[in-house]
Amino acid sequence: MSANPAAQTSRAPSAAFILKKSLISALVALVLFSLMIGVRTEAGPDGQLTYWTRFGDLAVMVAAVFGGSILIELFRQWWGPVDTARVVPAPVQNALAFGGRLVAPVLLVFTFLVPVLFYNERYILDLAILVLTYVMLGWGLNVVVGLAGLLDLGYVAFYAVGAYSYALLATNFGLSFWICLPLAGILAAFWGVLLGFPVLRLRGDYLAIVTLAFGEIIRLVLINWQSLTGGPNGVTGIPRPTLFGIPLTPADDGLAAMLGIEFSPTHRIVFLFYIILALALLTNWVTIRLRRLPIGRAWEALREDEVACRALGINTTTTKLTAFATGAMFGGLAGAFFATRQGFISPESFTFHESALVLAIVVLGGMGSQLGVALAALAMIGGFELFRGLDQYRMLVFGMAMVLLMIWRPRGLIGHRAPTVFLQRKEAISSDLVKEGHG
Amino acid sequence: MSASPATPLLAIRSLRAAYGKIEALKGVDIDINAGEIVALIGANGAGKSTLMMTIFGRPRARSGHIEFDGQDITGVPTHDIARLRIAQSPEGRRIFPRMSVAENLQMGADATDSGESDRANSLERVFALFPRLKERMTQRGGTLSGGEQQMLAIGRALMSRPRLLMLDEPSLGLAPLIARQIFDAIRTLNRQDGLTVLIVEQNANHALKLAHRGYVMVNGLITLSGTGNELLQRPEIRAAYLEGGRRE
Numbered sequence: 309m310s311a312n313p314a315a316q317t318s319r320a321p322s323a324a325f326i327l328k329k330s331l332i333s334a335l336v337a338l339v340l341f342s343l344m345i346g347v348r349t350e351a352g353p354d355g356q357l358t359y360w361t362r363f364g365d366l367a368v369m370v371a372a373v374f375g376g377s378i379l380i381e382l383f384r385q386w387w388g389p390v391d392t393a394r395v396v397p398a399p400v401q402n403a404l405a406f407g408g409r410l411v412a413p414v415l416l417v418f419t420f421l422v423p424v425l426f427y428n429e430r431y432i433l434d435l436a437i438l439v440l441t442y443v444m445l446g447w448g449l450n451v452v453v454g455l456a457g458l459l460d461l462g463y464v465a466f467y468a469v470g471a472y473s474y475a476l477l478a479t480n481f482g483l484s485f486w487i488c489l490p491l492a493g494i495l496a497a498f499w500g501v502l503l504g505f506p507v508l509r510l511r512g513d514y515l516a517i518v519t520l521a522f523g524e525i526i527r528l529v530l531i532n533w534q535s536l537t538g539g540p541n542g543v544t545g546i547p548r549p550t551l552f553g554i555p556l557t558p559a560d561d562g563l564a565a566m567l568g569i570e571f572s573p574t575h576r577i578v579f580l581f582y583i584i585l586a587l588a589l590l591t592n593w594v595t596i597r598l599r600r601l602p603i604g605r606a607w608e609a610l611r612e613d614e615v616a617c618r619a620l621g622i623n624t625t626t627t628k629l630t631a632f633a634t635g636a637m638f639g640g641l642a643g644a645f646f647a648t649r650q651g652f653i654s655p656e657s658f659t660f661h662e663s664a665l666v667l668a669i670v671v672l673g674g675m676g677s678q679l680g681v682a683l684a685a686l687a688m689i690g691g692f693e694l695f696r697g698l699d700q701y702r703m704l705v706f707g708m709a710m711v712l713l714m715i716w717r718p719r720g721l722i723g724h725r726a727p728t729v730f731l732q733r734k735e736a737i738s739s740d741l742v743k744e745g746h747g
Numbered sequence: 748m749s750a751s752p753a754t755p756l757l758a759i760r761s762l763r764a765a766y767g768k769i770e771a772l773k774g775v776d777i778d779i780n781a782g783e784i785v786a787l788i789g790a791n792g793a794g795k796s797t798l799m800m801t802i803f804g805r806p807r808a809r810s811g812h813i814e815f816d817g818q819d820i821t822g823v824p825t826h827d828i829a830r831l832r833i834a835q836s837p838e839g840r841r842i843f844p845r846m847s848v849a850e851n852l853q854m855g856a857d858a859t860d861s862g863e864s865d866r867a868n869s870l871e872r873v874f875a876l877f878p879r880l881k882e883r884m885t886q887r888g889g890t891l892s893g894g895e896q897q898m899l900a901i902g903r904a905l906m907s908r909p910r911l912l913m914l915d916e917p918s919l920g921l922a923p924l925i926a927r928q929i930f931d932a933i934r935t936l937n938r939q940d941g942l943t944v945l946i947v948e949q950n951a952n953h954a955l956k957l958a959h960r961g962y963v964m965v966n967g968l969i970t971l972s973g974t975g976n977e978l979l980q981r982p983e984i985r986a987a988y989l990e991g992g993r994r995e
Contacts, residue, residue, distance in 0.1 A: 602857040609843050609854050616841035619803065621829025621858030621907065727885065729849040 326385075330377040337373035341366055412679050419585060423578040433577045437584055437649065439689045441642055444588040446669040446681040448638030451595055453667065454676035455604065456631035457611025459516040462503070462523025463666055466496040466636040468530060468658035470643025475543040475653050476536070485549035489644050496640020497633040499526075504632035508625055511614070523663055530655040542654025548576065549583060549648050580649050587645060591638045592678055598634070600728045607631050608676070608725075672713060674720025683721050754817055756781040756943050757802070757833075757911055762811035764801045771797040773967040774811070779911070784937050784944045786958035786975065788951040788988060794967040795947045796838050799915050803828055803835065815911070830859055834909035838916050838947075840900040844889025848880055851888050851899055855906030865908065872940075873902040876932050894925035901932065912936070913945045918953060926950065930957050951988035955979045963988075 346366040352358040419440075426432040445467065452460045473492040477483045483491075507518050530537045537543065548556065554563045556576040564571035598604040606627045609617050617624055647653050665688065673684030691709070695702045717723060755778040764772040771794045779785045789795050801808055804825040813821045820828055834855070843851050852873060856866050874881040877898040883891060888899060897917055904912055914933070918926035930953055936942045948954035955961050955975040963971040963984065971978065978984050 605846075605850060605854060605857060608846060608850075612843035612845055613841050616837060616843065617854075618805065618825045619829065619835050619837050619841070620854055620903070621826045622854075623824075623826040725845065727847045727850060729847065729853045 326378055326381040329381060330374050333377040334370050334374035338366075338370050341369050345369055411683075415679075415682070423581050427574065427578070430574065430577065433574070433581060435690065435693055437577070437581050439686055440581070440584040440588050441646060441649075442666065442669060442689050443682050443685040444584065444591050444642045444645075445639060445666045446673065446685045447588065447591040447595060447678060448635050448642065449666050449670050450635075450673075450676065450678070450681050451598075451607070451638070452631055452635035453670050454674075454681070455595075455599065455611065456607040456628065457675075458507075458628065458631060459512065459519070460632075460635070461516050461520040461660070461663055461667065462526070463519075463635070463639055464658045464660070464662040465503070465523040465526035466500060466639030467643040467646065467662065468526050468655075469496045469499050469636075470640030471647040471653050471658070472530065472537060472543070472643075473640065474644035475546045475647045478547050478648075479543060479545060484553070485547065485644070485648050489641060492644035493637040493641045496643065497637040499640075500632040500634075500636025501629050503636075504629040508628055520660070520663075523658075523660060527655050527658050530658070537655075540654060540656075542652060542656075543647075544652050546647050546651050546653065548651065549579070551579065580645075584642075584645055584649075587641055591641075594634075595678065603627070603630060605728060668710070672710065672720055674717075674722040674724075676725050677720065677722040680720050680722030687721075755779055756816055757945070758812075758814040759798075759802070760812045760814075762798070762801060762813065763809040764797055764806050765809055766797075766806060770809075771806075771967055772801060772808075775964075775967070775969055777962055777969065779943060779945055781910075781943050782937070782941045783960060784933070784946065784958045786951075786954040786961040787945065787947045787964060788949070788954055788961060788978075789964035790987070791949070793964040795964055796915055797967075798964070799835065799913050799945070799947055802833070802913065826858065829907065832859060832907055832909045833911045833913065834904035834907050835913040836897075836900040836904045836915065836917060838919070840893075840896045842888040842891075842896050842899050842903065844887065846888055847885055848888060848891070848899060849884050851903050852880070852906050855903035859907040866906070869906045869908055873905050876905075876935065877902055894921050894928070897921060897925075897929055898932070901929070905936075909942070911943045911945065913947075915947045916949065917946065918948065918950045926953065930954075933957060949988075951984065952979070955984075 346362060347359055348362055349357055349359040419436075422436050423433060426436075445463070448466075449460065449463045452458050452463070470492040473495045474485065474488040477488045477491060478485070503519065503522050507515050510518060531540055533539070550556070551563055554566060555561065556563050556579055558564065558571040562571065564575060595604075599608070606617065606622050607630075609620075609622065610624060610627055610631075614624060617627070646657070650657075669684045669688050670681055672688065673680030673682070692702070692706065695705050698705055713721070757777070757779040759775055759777040762772055762775045763770065775794075775798060777785075777787075777798075787795050787798065797806070800806065802813055802820075804820075804823065808821050811821070812819060815828075815831055815833060818831075820831065823831075843854065846854070852870065853866075856869060879895055880898055880902055883895065888896065891899060901912075901914065901917065904914075917929050917933070921929065933944055933946065934957055937944055946954055946958065955978050958975040961973065961975050961978045962969050963978065971981065971984070973981075
């Protein structure tokens with residue numbers, strides 16, 4: 309028995325330890341909140357500063373932190389060290405794995421049915437289009453960030469290039485959406501290569517800064533090149549897409565009149581929904597195909613070790629440029645769709661905020677995971693709308709959710725990557741084999 | 748076996764290379780004949796790894812020539828050098844930690860892949876040499892032990908069916924028993940397939956026993972050369988590299 313107490317204390321912290329830890333947390337909370345909550349300032353009637361103290365609120369907050377950290381410590385003690393095998397029994401794990409395989413097909417079928425299920429709910433249809441746009445942007449950025457490991461903070465630049473390509477080509481030359489769509493993709497890819505060249509030798513933080521600057525340059529050019537882009541006023545009157553040349557309008561040559569059905573503005577929304585769904589699925593399909601080709605494998609290898617790639621005869625220049633171009637192309641396609649959906653674009657839609665949002669989707673979803681990115685886009689965009697009722701606390705809830713997610717799933721919602729080379733048969737990889745090694 | 752043919756497979760003539768102002772290679776001459784194992788030994792910072800990297804064009808040679816199979820490759824881009832089927836297992840192994848063992852091996856074949864059957868043959872050969880890798884096919888590279896990672900690095904290099912295999916410090920950080928397995932595998936490759944090998948090592952004893960010929964490098968210059976056994980007998984080699992500089 310004499311040897312046991314040491315082992316026990318190391319396993320279960322004593323009451324004194326918990327108390328000490330909670331006191332420290334409470335002290336930190338006191339320091340932090342004393343000004344934030346303890347003192348309230350406001351402009352008085354004559355513009356002078358009035359303030360009053362709220363020690364009661366402050367005491368409540370500090371007590372909450374103190375009590376909360378005791379609870380968390382007790383919970384940790386009860387839970388014991390993190391061990392998936394013990395926490396989740398094997399049958400449950402198997403059931404989860406089986407359920408996990410069903411998520412993607414079920415989600416896909418559901419997405420196809422969204423316009424049918426919510427035909428009369430314009431709000432949901434609009435939201436679904438928005439979510440799908442971000443799913444597509446996420447999948448596009450995933451090629452650059454998730455697969456090739458090139459941190460791109462200026463992805464919105466390609467979104468903008470695509471949107472303005474379509475808007476300007478359509479309004480100036482009267483080209484149709486379906487001709488402009490590939491053009492927008494090609495132009496965005498071209499700009500991707502243009503960004504790629506100067507940053508070939510950069511990695512990590514340095515690359516991130518240059519891409520950030522690139523995004524800003526594009527936005528500033530859009531604002532200041534008034535004669536071409538209309539500057540801050542943007543481009544208006546961007547034509548809507550047509551179905552093989554048939555417009556979706558109440559006019560006599562419109563689709564509704566041709567089919568002999570009553571016109572409804574929802575037709576166009578549903579049409580837009582299926583366009584973005586098709587574009588997003590195209591992005592997904594191309595990415596999945598590319599991952600299994602040598603070029604996709606080279607992207608991933610590049611993320612892991614550039615020197616080793618060169619030693620294996622991989623042309624790192626073309627590999628990086630194709631990653632930038634492919635990602636940019638999907639961004640451009642999404643941008644063209646954005647322009648035709650909105651009918652109006654201005655530089656305000658292409659701020660750094662958008663880049664950050666898309667990057668957050670990719671990181672939260674799990675770098676390189678297609679399903680993860682889709683789920684993250686749903687959670688980010690859909691969740692954002694869901695918390696609209698919370699008003700000014702929306703951002704707070706959202707930030708908290710992101711922090712918690714990153715603590716529990718530091719590799720994103722779906723952190724594992726599917727292998728791309730199979731020899732004889734597909735083998736399920738046990739989760740304890742795929743964790744990162746440190747040896 | 749090392750009966751030297753008319754032209755060596757790899758011929759390096761008065762090669763100089765530098766990092767900025769610091770000259771790492773000061774005029775190196777080396778011949779590697781087809782079917783030979785050549786060891787390059789020397790202390791830390793002698794320029795051994797730089798020589799291997801310079802053959803691959805990084806850093807570029809300042810002057811001098813590198814000829815592979817009669818072709819001047821001094822200015823050829825790095826990725827094209829690998830396509831001439833010169834493979835290397837770089838220092839520190841540098842496997843792809845998040846990719847599976849199978850994908851790591853496939854990466855070795857991608858640049859030079861000429862067909863499915865070639866790939867299958869190469870794979871068979873690698874598995875025959877390192878059965879451990881076959882067991883660990885679906886595992887991530889980063890989860891392998893140090894010795895297995897070294898096997899993977901060599902296996903990956905072999906996937907391109909190289910004519911010249913260059914190994915940089917294959918025994919670095921490995922337990923002696925594992926290091927011996929690696930050296931045995933290299934010997935097997937050379938005996939069975941006649942593979943030409945350039946091995947850069949600090950573990951002079953092992954490397955010289957394995958090699959047909961050896962070069963000793965000091966401060967960017969080749970100071971000694973000879974057959975492996977000759978070098979092993981030289982008192983200055985024994986003192987400098989084998990007995991830790993001890994005087995008894």
